[in-house]
Amino acid sequence: MSEAVIEARNVVKVLGHGAGQVEALSGVDLTLRRNELALLMGPSGSGKTTLLSVLGCMLTPTKGTIHIVGRSTAGLGPEDLARIRREHVGFVFQSYHLFPTLTAAENVQMALDLRGQRGKSAKDKARDVLALVGLSHKVSSYPSEMSGGEQQRVALARAIVADPSVILADEPTAALDGKNGQAIMSNLARIAKARGCGVLVVTHDTRLLPFADRIIYIEDGRIVREEQCREPAPLTPRSA
Amino acid sequence: MPLVAILALRNLFHDRLRLIATLIGVVFSIVLVTVQMGLYLGFGRMVTVVIDRASADLWIMTRGGTSFEGPSVLEMRDRERALAVKGVAEVTPVVTAFADWRLPTGALTPVFVVGTVLHTPGLQPWNVKEGQVEALAASGAVAVDRAYFDRLGVSRIGETAEIRQRPVHIVAITDGIRSFTTTPYIFMEIDSARRQTGIPSDKAAYFLVKLDPGADTESVRLELLKLIPKVEVLTSREFAERSRNFWLFSTGAGAALFAGALLGIIVGTVIVAQTLYASTKEHLNEFATLRAIGSSRTYIYTVIVCQAIVSAFIGFAVAALIGLGVVGFTAGSALPIVITGGVMAILFLLTIVMCVGSGIAAIIQVTRVDPASAFTR
Numbered sequence: 284m285s286e287a288v289i290e291a292r293n294v295v296k297v298l299g300h301g302a303g304q305v306e307a308l309s310g311v312d313l314t315l316r317r318n319e320l321a322l323l324m325g326p327s328g329s330g331k332t333t334l335l336s337v338l339g340c341m342l343t344p345t346k347g348t349i350h351i352v353g354r355s356t357a358g359l360g361p362e363d364l365a366r367i368r369r370e371h372v373g374f375v376f377q378s379y380h381l382f383p384t385l386t387a388a389e390n391v392q393m394a395l396d397l398r399g400q401r402g403k404s405a406k407d408k409a410r411d412v413l414a415l416v417g418l419s420h421k422v423s424s425y426p427s428e429m430s431g432g433e434q435q436r437v438a439l440a441r442a443i444v445a446d447p448s449v450i451l452a453d454e455p456t457a458a459l460d461g462k463n464g465q466a467i468m469s470n471l472a473r474i475a476k477a478r479g480c481g482v483l484v485v486t487h488d489t490r491l492l493p494f495a496d497r498i499i500y501i502e503d504g505r506i507v508r509e510e511q512c513r514e515p516a517p518l519t520p521r522s523a
Numbered sequence: 524m525p526l527v528a529i530l531a532l533r534n535l536f537h538d539r540l541r542l543i544a545t546l547i548g549v550v551f552s553i554v555l556v557t558v559q560m561g562l563y564l565g566f567g568r569m570v571t572v573v574i575d576r577a578s579a580d581l582w583i584m585t586r587g588g589t590s591f592e593g594p595s596v597l598e599m600r601d602r603e604r605a606l607a608v609k610g611v612a613e614v615t616p617v618v619t620a621f622a623d624w625r626l627p628t629g630a631l632t633p634v635f636v637v638g639t640v641l642h643t644p645g646l647q648p649w650n651v652k653e654g655q656v657e658a659l660a661a662s663g664a665v666a667v668d669r670a671y672f673d674r675l676g677v678s679r680i681g682e683t684a685e686i687r688q689r690p691v692h693i694v695a696i697t698d699g700i701r702s703f704t705t706t707p708y709i710f711m712e713i714d715s716a717r718r719q720t721g722i723p724s725d726k727a728a729y730f731l732v733k734l735d736p737g738a739d740t741e742s743v744r745l746e747l748l749k750l751i752p753k754v755e756v757l758t759s760r761e762f763a764e765r766s767r768n769f770w771l772f773s774t775g776a777g778a779a780l781f782a783g784a785l786l787g788i789i790v791g792t793v794i795v796a797q798t799l800y801a802s803t804k805e806h807l808n809e810f811a812t813l814r815a816i817g818s819s820r821t822y823i824y825t826v827i828v829c830q831a832i833v834s835a836f837i838g839f840a841v842a843a844l845i846g847l848g849v850v851g852f853t854a855g856s857a858l859p860i861v862i863t864g865g866v867m868a869i870l871f872l873l874t875i876v877m878c879v880g881s882g883i884a885a886i887i888q889v890t891r892v893d894p895a896s897a898f899t900r
Contacts, residue, residue: 332898341895369817380812384533396526453898
């Protein structure tokens with residue numbers, strides 16, 4: 284069995300204060316492994332995005348523990364959590380969240396810049412990863428000059444360029460047509476296997492089910508069911 | 524160029540209207556501060572210009588004298604006592620007096636008469652552009668500065684006017700001898716000045732003391748104070764400093780200039796802070812994304828500070844050009860604005876500090892950004 288890249292144990296997250304408090308997560312246990320692409324599905328308000336935020340170290344759990352690549356996040360401050368995010372986690376957002384004043388290559392390079400990787404090697408790496416997602420002809424284009432599918436592929440390139448152990452994707456195909464959505468998921472699945480990272484995708488889209496190694500169902504802040512579709516296996520060794 | 528700087532610059536220049544507003548704020552502020560500081564420096568020089576140009580190691584004056592234009596009455600017999608002190612090479616008397624100048628049109632204007640000895644180095648008019656200093660030897664001969672032609676109603680050598688109802692005629696015209704009090708200096712030969720202003724021949728306002736080469740200034744000063752009662756003996760530097768302090772601080776003129784400069788800084792800071800804050804707010808989602816993908820706070824602060832510094836550079840460059848224009852425009856006027864290299868360096872640092880300080884509000888805003896908001900947008 285592959286190494287766990289995320290381990291969440293009995294995670295509780297209470298949002299709000301006073302009378303407006305809501306328990307968004309109620310004792311979630313979840314493990315994500317390398318080479319695995321898991322889908323997190325559930326109705327609106329079930330706690331999917333909150334769980335993604337907690338697993339991505341953007342929110343701290345009210346109770347329970349999170350380990351990212353074996354490292355506990357307990358007691359870490361905002362800067363330490365940011366360091367874990369930039370060192371181990373890649374994010375793909377529903378609305379892409381590209382920087383409009385930067386080109387595709389610069390957007391991808393940003394993830395490396397945050398890690399202190401600069402200069403020609405960073406530029407080359409950004410271009411290579413853009414080529415990997417089929418955008419070698421768009422390196423100098425600005426987001427406004429690209430389609431939604433192309434923008435999401437740039438966002439995907441940004442998420443993977445620094446070789447994270449974990450990729451967290453929030454409805455990555457929601458704003459895309461079927462063809463572009465399939466293309467994004469194909470890329471995600473291929474990259475997860477090729478690079479040996481664990482990928483957790485929040486989605487409502489049942490058309491993505493064929494890409495999943497495992498499907499996790501969440502309702503009212505609890506994992507209610509899991510389906511193992513197939514045993515995750517790498518396409519190539521992680522070093523490739 | 525680092526990517527953080529590219530992001531900062533692109534965002535800054537992307538919002539062109541906001542950038543223009545920022546630059547207007549910086550330029551307005553720095554031009555205002557430049558003018559105020561330039562006036563301060565210009566006034567500072569004008570206040571001491573006569574003292575600085577006088578050929579004197581020591582000034583003897585009435586105790587408590589505040590400035591060159593202040594009242595001072597000495598006995599001429601004390602000049603002999605001063606000359607008797609070892610180390611004193613020359614003691615030149617100077618008389619001064621406010622008087623009325625009657626223009627050829629009949630109107631009156633106040634002037635400040637400076638009576639000087641022509642045959643010894645003491646206090647003679649300088650920067651003579653027309654005529655000769657020696658011509659002041661004639662009775663009623665005066666030297667005036669061209670900056671005050673309009674005030675005095677004259678513009679050429681040979682023209683006449685009256686001081687205290689006695690006729691005077693222009694024999695020399697100077698350039699750049701301006702008075703902080705705006706009352707024009709009128710240079711005359713000392714005896715002529717006495718006759719013109721009614722100062723008795725046994726009185727003088729100042730004695731300008733020239734020391735022998737190698738003489739110890741402090742020893743001479745102490746000896747002069749011993750021999751001559753009820754006087755003060757100051758070096759030129761001390762007298763200049765006292766005059767500057769009197770005019771710029773005791774009168775409140777300096778405080779007004781400082782207040783103007785401070786106002787400029789405050790207005791500039793508020794404008795730049797407002798525009799940087801608005802710009803940051805507009806890009807808050809981008810900062811949240813940066814934070815979400817693992818950026819440190821320092822990285823985000825660098826973006827804001829970078830924008831502030833670039834605004835400062837551009838704003839300062841424009842303000843400096845305007846400032847130099849103002850300096851050139853006022854150079855020949857009665858109120859010249861003086862800008863030195865040191866002032867420019869201070870203003871540049873001030874601009875940087877002001878702009879970076881203005882970014883604090885924006886930084887506070889970014890500090891509160893929630894990285895998880897990237898998932899909910």
